[in-house]
Amino acid sequence: MKNTFPVFILIGAISALYPTALRSNAVPVTPTLAFGDGYDDTACPALNPADVQEFTSHDTNRIVGNISKALARKTPYTDIMGGGTIAAGISSTVRSVVQERAVLNQSLVRPQFRPDKDMCGEVGEAAETGTTEYSYFLATNRGMGPLVCVKGMRDEFEGSYLAAEDALKKQIIQLVNSDNRATLTDRSGSKLVVRSGQTFSQMYTGDSAAIDTPFDTHNGLPDSPVNFELLDDLSTFLREGLLVEGFEGPQSEPLLKFIGSQEINRRLRNEVGIREDHRYLAAGSYQVGRDALLKYTWEGPYRGWAFGVDTQPLRFSELDDDGQPLFIEPEIARATSKGVGARINPAWARARYEIALAMGADSFARLTPASYTGEGSFRFPSQVSMGELIFQVIKDNCRNVWGDFGRHFYQISRAIKPMRPHAICAIAFKRAQSAYNLTPVVDFADYSSSDSL
Numbered sequence: 001m002k003n004t005f006p007v008f009i010l011i012g013a014i015s016a017l018y019p020t021a022l023r024s025n026a027v028p029v030t031p032t033l034a035f036g037d038g039y040d041d042t043a044c045p046a047l048n049p050a051d052v053q054e055f056t057s058h059d060t061n062r063i064v065g066n067i068s069k070a071l072a073r074k075t076p077y078t079d080i081m082g083g084g085t086i087a088a089g090i091s092s093t094v095r096s097v098v099q100e101r102a103v104l105n106q107s108l109v110r111p112q113f114r115p116d117k118d119m120c121g122e123v124g125e126a127a128e129t130g131t132t133e134y135s136y137f138l139a140t141n142r143g144m145g146p147l148v149c150v151k152g153m154r155d156e157f158e159g160s161y162l163a164a165e166d167a168l169k170k171q172i173i174q175l176v177n178s179d180n181r182a183t184l185t186d187r188s189g190s191k192l193v194v195r196s197g198q199t200f201s202q203m204y205t206g207d208s209a210a211i212d213t214p215f216d217t218h219n220g221l222p223d224s225p226v227n228f229e230l231l232d233d234l235s236t237f238l239r240e241g242l243l244v245e246g247f248e249g250p251q252s253e254p255l256l257k258f259i260g261s262q263e264i265n266r267r268l269r270n271e272v273g274i275r276e277d278h279r280y281l282a283a284g285s286y287q288v289g290r291d292a293l294l295k296y297t298w299e300g301p302y303r304g305w306a307f308g309v310d311t312q313p314l315r316f317s318e319l320d321d322d323g324q325p326l327f328i329e330p331e332i333a334r335a336t337s338k339g340v341g342a343r344i345n346p347a348w349a350r351a352r353y354e355i356a357l358a359m360g361a362d363s364f365a366r367l368t369p370a371s372y373t374g375e376g377s378f379r380f381p382s383q384v385s386m387g388e389l390i391f392q393v394i395k396d397n398c399r400n401v402w403g404d405f406g407r408h409f410y411q412i413s414r415a416i417k418p419m420r421p422h423a424i425c426a427i428a429f430k431r432a433q434s435a436y437n438l439t440p441v442v443d444f445a446d447y448s449s450s451d452s453l
Contacts (some may be wrong), residue, residue, distance in 0.1 A: 076259060076298065076308035077180035082365035086138055086415045096134045096417050103128045132209040134418035138369055145408030165389060172387040172410055185314060185355055189422035191215045194222045194429040200233050208242050211421040215428055217323040222353055222430040226264055228271055234358055234425060235304055244360035244423045255301050259308040260356035263431060315351035354431050360423035367415040387412045
């Protein structure tokens, strides 16, 4: 009897783990094996040696010098939005309250003032106030870099992986800018569709405190580019009609900002009045005028506007079933000598229509989550939320027993808080194909030894 007790314990443990295997009529279950490790292959499919990407360069034929780093696109959208953090432990959806202008119920044309001798017993008109609420929430975008193997890294040309990491970092910055651009466009409370032969009110859609205003394409698609006469009227309407405030700067008057492609910025710069103004601003020691001629972004000021260049604006050639633009992806993947690289999408390059943004201050804020590692015994590792690259080698008993494989991971978390969404006006306009107006010239006469210069 001394030897039976451990046996009963062993049988009980086995029956607890595999209760059906001990029944007389049970069908034996054969687990699916992966690499002979006894684990279910479907439960651990993440790491596959065939997925290792060969995107780096081997020094076989002799590579000389450093690897050139990837180029980064610069966009001014991050400069537009405010910042801050969103606290943990409040709710999954947060409400933002904006105080509206008070209604005094008094005439603003000719307020009525009565003689003091007639004011006994008069209490005056009752004023009314109100607020507008917007909701927003924390959202996350996750991604990862290519799978790499430590065995292959030893033989790569020095700097290959550092250059790849640098390229990933720059594309993550571009991803954040793309998110800002799309949010400002979609959630803006003002929209403008540029059409010839129509008044400003026929082209404009929106109102004070409006949000998520759609483009009004019932009167037709855009057929003209933006010009300064339209921007002047838009500036007047935003400042006077919607009380949009400008951005503070070295100038005496706060400026509104315009972000558009290089094409539309060039058309605006080529208007005669702008060239004259820039020549004047560049005279003497007026530094802003000199910067307007030399800087890449935030050129100006001119007529109360500062100008920024977006090298990859939103473009479209057709509308969806709701009459809203079907935006075209600006980049596509192309095979390169090693791995793949981003290339301009021809459909985007030849798109018919484009989006530019006119904006005032305090429109939206981009909030990041406060640090949170759990409560009590529920402890989590520190979270990344700003697109940081974290290289991880995740060991397991399925595919990565020896820790051969690793990859970069990134996570971007943000909440876009609406404050004055009507301060952003998304402008849909038609792109204009360049007309070079080239003039043919007469050829030089053929040279002869008897000719003299």
